[in-house]
Amino acid sequence: MNENSKTILFIVAAVACVALAFYSAPDARDPSSQGSKMGQALFESFDPRSATGIEIVEIDEDDLVSKSIEVSQTEKGWLIKRPGKVDYPANADNQVKNVSSLLFDLRIIDQAAEGAGEHANFGVLDPSKANPSDAGIGKMIALKNNTGANLAQLIIGNEVEGLSNTRFVRKPEENAVYRVELQNVNDVTTKFVDWVEKDFLDIDKWNIKQVTFDNYEIKDGKIAPSAKQVLDYDNSEWKLVGSNISEDEELDKEKLDDMKDAFDDLEIIDVERKPEILISSLRKGSEFVDANNIQELQSSANSLIQKGFRPVNELDKDGKPLSYPNGKPKLKVVSQKGEVLVGMKDGVEYVLRFGETYRGPEDDENSTGDSRYIYAYARVNENLLEQPVLEPVPAPLVEPISDENSSSVPPTTLDSNGSKGDNGDQGQEGKPSVPPTAPPGPPPSFIPPSPPPSLTPPPPPSPEEINSQETNSSAPSNGEDNFAKEKADRDAEIARIKASNTQKQMEYQGKVTKAQARVNELNENLAGWYYVISNEVYEKIRLDRSDFVKAKEKEESDKPEEVQASHILISYKGADRADADISRSKEEAKAEAERIRKLIVDDGKDFAEMAKEHSDGPSSTKGGDLGKFKFEVMAKPFSEAAFALGINEVSEVVETGFGYHVIKRTN
Numbered sequence: 001m002n003e004n005s006k007t008i009l010f011i012v013a014a015v016a017c018v019a020l021a022f023y024s025a026p027d028a029r030d031p032s033s034q035g036s037k038m039g040q041a042l043f044e045s046f047d048p049r050s051a052t053g054i055e056i057v058e059i060d061e062d063d064l065v066s067k068s069i070e071v072s073q074t075e076k077g078w079l080i081k082r083p084g085k086v087d088y089p090a091n092a093d094n095q096v097k098n099v100s101s102l103l104f105d106l107r108i109i110d111q112a113a114e115g116a117g118e119h120a121n122f123g124v125l126d127p128s129k130a131n132p133s134d135a136g137i138g139k140m141i142a143l144k145n146n147t148g149a150n151l152a153q154l155i156i157g158n159e160v161e162g163l164s165n166t167r168f169v170r171k172p173e174e175n176a177v178y179r180v181e182l183q184n185v186n187d188v189t190t191k192f193v194d195w196v197e198k199d200f201l202d203i204d205k206w207n208i209k210q211v212t213f214d215n216y217e218i219k220d221g222k223i224a225p226s227a228k229q230v231l232d233y234d235n236s237e238w239k240l241v242g243s244n245i246s247e248d249e250e251l252d253k254e255k256l257d258d259m260k261d262a263f264d265d266l267e268i269i270d271v272e273r274k275p276e277i278l279i280s281s282l283r284k285g286s287e288f289v290d291a292n293n294i295q296e297l298q299s300s301a302n303s304l305i306q307k308g309f310r311p312v313n314e315l316d317k318d319g320k321p322l323s324y325p326n327g328k329p330k331l332k333v334v335s336q337k338g339e340v341l342v343g344m345k346d347g348v349e350y351v352l353r354f355g356e357t358y359r360g361p362e363d364d365e366n367s368t369g370d371s372r373y374i375y376a377y378a379r380v381n382e383n384l385l386e387q388p389v390l391e392p393v394p395a396p397l398v399e400p401i402s403d404e405n406s407s408s409v410p411p412t413t414l415d416s417n418g419s420k421g422d423n424g425d426q427g428q429e430g431k432p433s434v435p436p437t438a439p440p441g442p443p444p445s446f447i448p449p450s451p452p453p454s455l456t457p458p459p460p461p462s463p464e465e466i467n468s469q470e471t472n473s474s475a476p477s478n479g480e481d482n483f484a485k486e487k488a489d490r491d492a493e494i495a496r497i498k499a500s501n502t503q504k505q506m507e508y509q510g511k512v513t514k515a516q517a518r519v520n521e522l523n524e525n526l527a528g529w530y531y532v533i534s535n536e537v538y539e540k541i542r543l544d545r546s547d548f549v550k551a552k553e554k555e556e557s558d559k560p561e562e563v564q565a566s567h568i569l570i571s572y573k574g575a576d577r578a579d580a581d582i583s584r585s586k587e588e589a590k591a592e593a594e595r596i597r598k599l600i601v602d603d604g605k606d607f608a609e610m611a612k613e614h615s616d617g618p619s620s621t622k623g624g625d626l627g628k629f630k631f632e633v634m635a636k637p638f639s640e641a642a643f644a645l646g647i648n649e650v651s652e653v654v655e656t657g658f659g660y661h662v663i664k665r666t667n
Helices: 003-024 095-102 116-122 253-264 276-283 294-306 403-408 463-474 478-526 535-541 586-601 607-614 618-622 636-644
Strands: 053-060 065-074 077-081 108-113 139-144 150-159 166-170 177-181 208-214 217-219 222-224 229-234 237-241 249-251 270-273 309-313 331-335 339-344 348-357 371-380 529-534 549-551 562-570 625-630 654-656 659-665
Touching (some): 053 095, 116 177, 237 249, 276 478, 294 309, 331 348, 348 535, 529 535, 562 586, 562 636, 586 607, 586 659, 636 654
Antiparallel strands (some): 053 065, 053 139, 065 077, 108 177, 208 229, 229 237, 249 549, 309 331, 339 348, 348 371, 371 529, 654 659
16 A cells, blocks of 8 residues: 555544544533523423422431432321331421422523433432442432322432532433532431421420429339429529428529420420320320220230330329229329429420330431430310409398388298208108197187276377378388498499409300310320430430529629620530531530640630630630620620639630630639
């Protein structure tokens, strides 16, 4: 082959390579090109309200396992369906609505890639198919209609760098990767707690009126009683009822306020279904009323015992077992760790019983033992309501009997004791009464004596005197006028008081009726479940007397009214008012605070300069200077440390809700 032939062959090969590269190359990213999908809808139009099912699949980054959750619309509403567990209402505020609308009317910003080989780079590997340990796995969300078909299905990947609320996404059945705008993606998870109303008791801490601790325990199958501690709460003040506090003691208000806040923050970690007997009975306002045979009782008892509860006979005041009219024993549930009663101003009383620590399945995020079963229901306690104060009703006035009318009053038959008998005219013990013996009259031949001769009869009255007497006899006296007025006034007062008392009783009964309606509403939800709460919250709401009664703090006469101090705050992610860009953990924050204190105390570093360089507080620009402040202005641990310092002394590391502090008193 000559040189010309070789040259022609190379040219042909080059042209072929260029042509192959051109036709095999991906589409250009130029939005103005003919094949651009910029602005197009990612899915065909659909109504998000037609979604009757939601499925989410993602990888648990801690355990490196694939997790999924399915939420479906049923006749009972939206329910969470979890493998091996009973369906539970998906009643978190707007969560279903938010997810249903998440995929609606998504618009393509542009296309990022075409080939499957790039999926891991954009984080859009299918979580239902990929190995959980692989890098670049996305989150899959599917919306389904009532036939089970997908309305929309999307794998959501990494955030696009530099573009807020923008993600790489792809459809599972396609390889193309797009950039789209998506908001609140991190709020959509497979965690059970993200789909439920966490505040299952719905206790408003500002309406708490009374808290009762009954910290009995079950030992060797028997109840070991404990003295009940009753606390009243009114106008932000706590009062211990029925128990003396010595002069050297006082209530720990901070501890009790923390308890009150914990009631308000009591949240679900998980739930398990109760036996049907307990569910139907509690909804009727009592426990075990629907238990009809020994097998049902045994099954319910086993369920309770597994979780730290047990059924026992209710006893009367003499210690004898109570029973229903049909002979069935009255049973109630007791718990391993006693119970707390939370009384509300509206007459609703929550009964909270605490069981064993909760250990779920091994792959459950809540199987750590740091949580506990709680058996909760509500009932009406009328003693929590303000009782109506009724006015006494005075007796009606009765017209007195005059002497001249006394003869017209028929005689009353009296018994042997001088009172009317139980059977009216029959007298004592139902026997006919014996008429009284008439006084002896004059003898039949009795002739009245003639008037003495010296007395003459009075002259007959004149016509004027007769008219005057008739007029006076027909007109009422002043006494009769006064009595009629007094009687009318008394009758009006009686009517007013009766009407007022009736109104008060109706208002009170209305409150009782409203409380019962609220109890029915609560028990409709509470009756069905054993709830699981965090052990940390349990320890805040199950208190002994020694937890909330403390030795009275001695007043220090030389304690200053105010001090001046500077501080260095080292915050952490999740602390109160922590900046969003703070990522250090609580442990890391404590270690950093101790390191800085050591540099100041041991190495002589300037406090103000260290505050400017390291403090996360707003006072850092002033070298940590807080100015002068009174004890009650700052968080209690902070003030206790600051007021205990001498001038120019540096404190140990102090913890508050804001983080860890190093404090220097300057005046």
